[in-house]
Amino acid sequence: MISSSCLARTLIPAMAFLSCLRPESWDPCTEVVPNITYQCMEVNLYNIPENLPSSTENLDLSFNFLRHLGSHNFSKFPELRVLDLSRCGIQVIEDDTYQGLNQLSTLILTGNPVQHLDLRTFSGLSSLQKLVAVEINLNSLEDLPIGHLKTLKELNVAHNFIHSFKLPEYFCNLSNLEYMDLSNNQIHNIYHKDLQVLYQIPFHNLSLDLSLNKIDFIEPGAFKDIKLQKLVLRSNFDSMDVMKTCIQSLAGLEVYELVLGEFKNERQLNEFDKSALEGLCNLTIENFRIAFFDEFSLDDIGVFHCLENVSAVSLLNLYVNHLERIPKEFRWQSLELIDCDLEQFPTLTLSSLKRFIFTANEVSNTFGELDLQSLEFLDLSKNGLSFRSCCSSRDFGTVRLKHLDLSFNEVISMSSNFVDMEQLEHLDFQYSTLKRANAFSVFLSLTKLRYLDLSYTNTHVTFDGFFHGLFSLEVLKMPGNSFQGNSLPNILTNLGNLTFLDLSNCQLETIDPTALNPLGKLQVLNMSYNKLLSLDLFPYENLSSLQVVDVSFNRIVTLQIQERYHLPNKLTLLNVTQNDFACACEHQTSLQWIKDQRQLLVDVEQMLCATPAGMKGLPVLSFRNTTCQMSKTIISVSVLMVIMVSLVVVLVYKFYFHLMLLAGCKRYGRGECTYDAFVIYSSHDEDWVRNELVKNLEEGVPPFRLCLHYRDFIPGVAISANIIQxxxxxxxxxxVVVSKNFIQSRWCIFEYEIAQTWQFLSTCSGIIFVILQKVEKSLLRQQVELYRLLNRNTYLEWEDNALGQHIFWRRLRKALLAGKPQNPEGTPDADMQPEATSAM
Amino acid sequence: ALLYPSGGHGWPTHTACRDGGLEVLYQSCDPLQDFGFSIDQCSRHVKQNLSIRFGIILGEDIQELFVDVALVTKGSPFFNFSYPICEKDQPKFSFCGRRKGEKFYYAGPVNNIGFDIPEGEYQVLVEMYNENRSPVGCANATVICC
Incomplete structure (x- = not known):
C-alpha cells in the first residue's frame, strides 16, 4: 500500500507536467501569434473561450453568438490590448464586464444591438484609447457611460441613431480626445449649448466628422471661438440654401482643415450656388478641401474670394474650368486638383504656390507652361499629357523645383538636360513614354537628385553616359526597360550613393561582372523577371551594405559559387525562387550552397528543380548529395569493369589458341601422349622430313612415333584445331625444323608460337630445334623470340657429312628419349633399346 | 440571411435580375458570408447609368476597397479589370471607411461605358478586397443572354 501511494504521488505530478507539454489545442480559435494573438472570428462561440492563454493581447471574437456579456467576463485575460466583439449579437453588457482590462487600448463593439448601457458598463479600462461603437443602436451620447475614460483618443459612434450633437458634461474629462466620428447619425440641429463643453475645456486637436447627418439648422455663433483640428461636413445638406445658412452659422470657428462636399453615391444638391461659400469669410481656415459637388463650377472665381488667405486648397472630383482666373494675390501655397473635369491644362500664375498637384484630370493635350516662381513640388501624373520638350526651368517658371512627377502620361520628349533645375531631388517618369533619352546625358545637371523612377518608360539604354551626373542618387527604379544587347554594361559608375536599384523585367541576359562594383552603399537589388541564365555571386562580395537581393523569375540554372567567397555581412534576404534549377550532380556545389544558406533564401521550400526530367517539379532541397557519391562509385566501377573486360577480350583474341591448348592440357592430362614428337616444318622442307627424319626416327631403333600433318591430321577439322589437338x-x-622457308611461313611461325606456350604450360623443355640450313641473321631477327631462343638454347644442326649426320641422329634420339615413359601404351618396346643401338 | 448558411454546401444561388432576354445569377464564393445584389433595369442593352443594389455585412474594415472582375466565356478569360472603389485620402463613396461588422447597403448607379451584351453565356468572377488584401466579398455570376 505504501509503495503504491508513493508511486501515485510521483506519477500524478509527472502526468500533469506531461499534459502541460503536449501541444495546446486552441480549438475553435486560431493562434496567430503564439501567446499573443488569437483569432476566433465566426466560430459559433456562445461563451468566451476558456482555453486561451492569459497572456493573450489581441483577441478577435467577432461574428459569434455571445449575446450577453457578464460581469468580469474577461478577467482571465488581464493583458488584453485589442478586443474585437463586432457583430456578436450582444444585447446586454453587465456592469464591470471589462473590469481588470487595464491594458486594453482598443475596444470594438460594432454591429451589436446593445439595449442598455449602465454607468459601470465600461468600468476599468483605464488605458482605453479607442472605442468603436458603430451601429450599436445608440440614441444619444448621454447614454454612453465613458466619462471616466480619460485616456480616450478616438471615439467612433458612426451609424447610430444619435439625434443630438450635445456633447455631454463628461467630455470635460476626455481631454485627450482627438477624433470623434459622428457620421451617419440623425443629427439635424446644432445649437450653441451643444458645444458648451468645448468652451470649458479646449480640445486643440479635436477632429469632428459629421458627414451623412441631414443637418437643417446650425445656430449662428454655435462654433464661435472654437478651435478644431478638422471638421468634415460631407453629404449633410439637402439644399443650397440650408448649406449657405449653415456655413454662415459656423462664423467664428477656427479650424485647421475644413472638408465640404458630398459623396458620389449620396448627392443631394443639384446645383451649386457660388454664394454658398460666402460664409467662409468669417472662419479661420488653414486647409480647405471640397469634393464631389455636382455642377460645381469655377467659372465665377468669386467662389473663392473668402479663401484668399488659406494655405492649402484641395478640389476633388469637381467640374472646374477656368482656373486661370485665380488672382495672383491669393496666398495659396498648395493646390490639389484631382479628377476634375478640366478641358485643358491650366496656365497658372500664383507666385505663392509651392505645391501643385494636378492628377487624374485626363486633359489629353499638350503640356503648356506654368509660371509658378515658388513652386517646389509638382505632380502632373495621370493626365494623358504629352511633353514636346522636357525639361527646363522655363517650362515650369521656377528654379526651386525639388519634386517632379510626370508619371502615367503620354509621350515625354527629352530636349534639354534639366537646365536650371539643379535643385531637383525627386523625379518620376513611370509609365510615360520617354523619347530621345539616349541622345545625350539627360540627367547630367541633376547632381542633387535622390530618387529617379523610369519604370516602364520604354527606354532602351544604348548610351554609356545615360546615368552621368547622378552623384546623389539613392533610389533608381528601371523595371520594364531594356539595355543594348540585353546586357547590363558598366554604366553605373557615378552612382556611389545608390541604396535601392530595381532592374526587374529588363530582359537582361547577362551582367557585366564589374557593373555593380561602384555601388558600395547598395542595400536592395531587384533583378527579378529577367532572363539571367546563371547567377554569379562574386560581384556582390564588394557590396558591403547589401541587404536584399531578388533574382526570382529568371532562368537561372545554377549559382556560380566561387571559392574563398563570402556573402555581404548584412545580407538578410536572397530570393532565387522561380528559376530553372538543374538538380544534377554537376551542380552539386551550388545545390549544397542553397541548403547551407536556407536561412537567407526566401521561400526555399518552394524552390523547384526544372531539370533533369527525373527531378522536375521536385523541391531543390530534396536533392541528395549521396546520389552523386553513389553514381560516382558506380561510374568508376563500371569504367574499371569495361576496361578489364576489354582487356580480357583482347587477350583472349590474341591468345585464343594458347587458351585452347591450356583447356586441352587439362582435359587430356598427362600420360596420354600418342606421339613422341610433333614436327613443325615448312612444306618446302617436306622432302627432308620424309626421307631423313621419318626414315631415321620411325624406322630406326628405338622407333619413335612422329606426328606429321600430312599423315596424322584428321581431315575435316580446322588446321588450327588439328595443330593444337x-x-x-x-x-x-x-x-622445330628451322630453315629459311620456316621463317617465311606464317603457319610455321604460328605453330612455333603455340609450341612456346605449350612448353611453358607443360613445364618441361620439350622443344627441339633442328637447324636444317643456315639462316641469315637478318632474316632470323624478324622472329625476335626465336632468335633469342636460338642464341640461348642448344640446338641441332643438320650436317652434310656422314659423321655429322650420325652425331645429329644420336643427339636427337637422346633428346626424344628424355621424359619418355618406361612402358607407354602403344609403344611396348620403345624403351628397350638404349642409345647404343642407334648406329645407322 | 446575409450570415451563416443554414447547413448544406455553399451558398444558395440568387437571381440578380431576369427580364428582357437577360438573366443574371450569382453565388457567393466567400466561405464566410453571402450577400444581396440586384440590378434595377434588366436589359441586354446596358445603360450608362446602371442602377444596382448591393447589401453586405462587412467582414473587414474598408478604409480602402478594390474590385477585380474577370469575365470568362467557354472556359477562357477574355476580360479582366481592377478598379479602386475606396482610396485612402479621397473617400469617393459614403461607405468608404466603414467598419468590420457594419452593414453596408448601396443603391445607386454604376458608371460604365454602356454596351450591348452579345448573345451567349458568360461567367463573371467578382472579388472585392481591402487594403490588406483581405477578402471583403466574392461572387461567381452567370450571365445568360439570348
Whole structure:
C-alpha cells in the first residue's frame, strides 16, 4: 500500500507536467501569434473561450453568438490590448464586464444591438484609447457611460441613431480626445449649448466628422471661438440654401482643415450656388478641401474670394474650368486638383504656390507652361499629357523645383538636360513614354537628385553616359526597360550613393561582372523577371551594405559559387525562387550552397528543380548529395569493369589458341601422349622430313612415333584445331625444323608460337630445334623470340657429312628419349633399346 | 440571411435580375458570408447609368476597397479589370471607411461605358478586397443572354 501511494504521488505530478507539454489545442480559435494573438472570428462561440492563454493581447471574437456579456467576463485575460466583439449579437453588457482590462487600448463593439448601457458598463479600462461603437443602436451620447475614460483618443459612434450633437458634461474629462466620428447619425440641429463643453475645456486637436447627418439648422455663433483640428461636413445638406445658412452659422470657428462636399453615391444638391461659400469669410481656415459637388463650377472665381488667405486648397472630383482666373494675390501655397473635369491644362500664375498637384484630370493635350516662381513640388501624373520638350526651368517658371512627377502620361520628349533645375531631388517618369533619352546625358545637371523612377518608360539604354551626373542618387527604379544587347554594361559608375536599384523585367541576359562594383552603399537589388541564365555571386562580395537581393523569375540554372567567397555581412534576404534549377550532380556545389544558406533564401521550400526530367517539379532541397557519391562509385566501377573486360577480350583474341591448348592440357592430362614428337616444318622442307627424319626416327631403333600433318591430321577439322589437338596435345616433344622457308611461313611461325606456350604450360623443355640450313641473321631477327631462343638454347644442326649426320641422329634420339615413359601404351618396346643401338 | 448558411454546401444561388432576354445569377464564393445584389433595369442593352443594389455585412474594415472582375466565356478569360472603389485620402463613396461588422447597403448607379451584351453565356468572377488584401466579398455570376 505504501509503495503504491508513493508511486501515485510521483506519477500524478509527472502526468500533469506531461499534459502541460503536449501541444495546446486552441480549438475553435486560431493562434496567430503564439501567446499573443488569437483569432476566433465566426466560430459559433456562445461563451468566451476558456482555453486561451492569459497572456493573450489581441483577441478577435467577432461574428459569434455571445449575446450577453457578464460581469468580469474577461478577467482571465488581464493583458488584453485589442478586443474585437463586432457583430456578436450582444444585447446586454453587465456592469464591470471589462473590469481588470487595464491594458486594453482598443475596444470594438460594432454591429451589436446593445439595449442598455449602465454607468459601470465600461468600468476599468483605464488605458482605453479607442472605442468603436458603430451601429450599436445608440440614441444619444448621454447614454454612453465613458466619462471616466480619460485616456480616450478616438471615439467612433458612426451609424447610430444619435439625434443630438450635445456633447455631454463628461467630455470635460476626455481631454485627450482627438477624433470623434459622428457620421451617419440623425443629427439635424446644432445649437450653441451643444458645444458648451468645448468652451470649458479646449480640445486643440479635436477632429469632428459629421458627414451623412441631414443637418437643417446650425445656430449662428454655435462654433464661435472654437478651435478644431478638422471638421468634415460631407453629404449633410439637402439644399443650397440650408448649406449657405449653415456655413454662415459656423462664423467664428477656427479650424485647421475644413472638408465640404458630398459623396458620389449620396448627392443631394443639384446645383451649386457660388454664394454658398460666402460664409467662409468669417472662419479661420488653414486647409480647405471640397469634393464631389455636382455642377460645381469655377467659372465665377468669386467662389473663392473668402479663401484668399488659406494655405492649402484641395478640389476633388469637381467640374472646374477656368482656373486661370485665380488672382495672383491669393496666398495659396498648395493646390490639389484631382479628377476634375478640366478641358485643358491650366496656365497658372500664383507666385505663392509651392505645391501643385494636378492628377487624374485626363486633359489629353499638350503640356503648356506654368509660371509658378515658388513652386517646389509638382505632380502632373495621370493626365494623358504629352511633353514636346522636357525639361527646363522655363517650362515650369521656377528654379526651386525639388519634386517632379510626370508619371502615367503620354509621350515625354527629352530636349534639354534639366537646365536650371539643379535643385531637383525627386523625379518620376513611370509609365510615360520617354523619347530621345539616349541622345545625350539627360540627367547630367541633376547632381542633387535622390530618387529617379523610369519604370516602364520604354527606354532602351544604348548610351554609356545615360546615368552621368547622378552623384546623389539613392533610389533608381528601371523595371520594364531594356539595355543594348540585353546586357547590363558598366554604366553605373557615378552612382556611389545608390541604396535601392530595381532592374526587374529588363530582359537582361547577362551582367557585366564589374557593373555593380561602384555601388558600395547598395542595400536592395531587384533583378527579378529577367532572363539571367546563371547567377554569379562574386560581384556582390564588394557590396558591403547589401541587404536584399531578388533574382526570382529568371532562368537561372545554377549559382556560380566561387571559392574563398563570402556573402555581404548584412545580407538578410536572397530570393532565387522561380528559376530553372538543374538538380544534377554537376551542380552539386551550388545545390549544397542553397541548403547551407536556407536561412537567407526566401521561400526555399518552394524552390523547384526544372531539370533533369527525373527531378522536375521536385523541391531543390530534396536533392541528395549521396546520389552523386553513389553514381560516382558506380561510374568508376563500371569504367574499371569495361576496361578489364576489354582487356580480357583482347587477350583472349590474341591468345585464343594458347587458351585452347591450356583447356586441352587439362582435359587430356598427362600420360596420354600418342606421339613422341610433333614436327613443325615448312612444306618446302617436306622432302627432308620424309626421307631423313621419318626414315631415321620411325624406322630406326628405338622407333619413335612422329606426328606429321600430312599423315596424322584428321581431315575435316580446322588446321588450327588439328595443330593444337593432334599436334601438341598428343605429343611429348616438338621438333622445330628451322630453315629459311620456316621463317617465311606464317603457319610455321604460328605453330612455333603455340609450341612456346605449350612448353611453358607443360613445364618441361620439350622443344627441339633442328637447324636444317643456315639462316641469315637478318632474316632470323624478324622472329625476335626465336632468335633469342636460338642464341640461348642448344640446338641441332643438320650436317652434310656422314659423321655429322650420325652425331645429329644420336643427339636427337637422346633428346626424344628424355621424359619418355618406361612402358607407354602403344609403344611396348620403345624403351628397350638404349642409345647404343642407334648406329645407322 | 446575409450570415451563416443554414447547413448544406455553399451558398444558395440568387437571381440578380431576369427580364428582357437577360438573366443574371450569382453565388457567393466567400466561405464566410453571402450577400444581396440586384440590378434595377434588366436589359441586354446596358445603360450608362446602371442602377444596382448591393447589401453586405462587412467582414473587414474598408478604409480602402478594390474590385477585380474577370469575365470568362467557354472556359477562357477574355476580360479582366481592377478598379479602386475606396482610396485612402479621397473617400469617393459614403461607405468608404466603414467598419468590420457594419452593414453596408448601396443603391445607386454604376458608371460604365454602356454596351450591348452579345448573345451567349458568360461567367463573371467578382472579388472585392481591402487594403490588406483581405477578402471583403466574392461572387461567381452567370450571365445568360439570348
Amino acid at each position: 593432334e599436334g601438341f596435345h598428343k605429343s611429348r616433344k616438338v621438333i
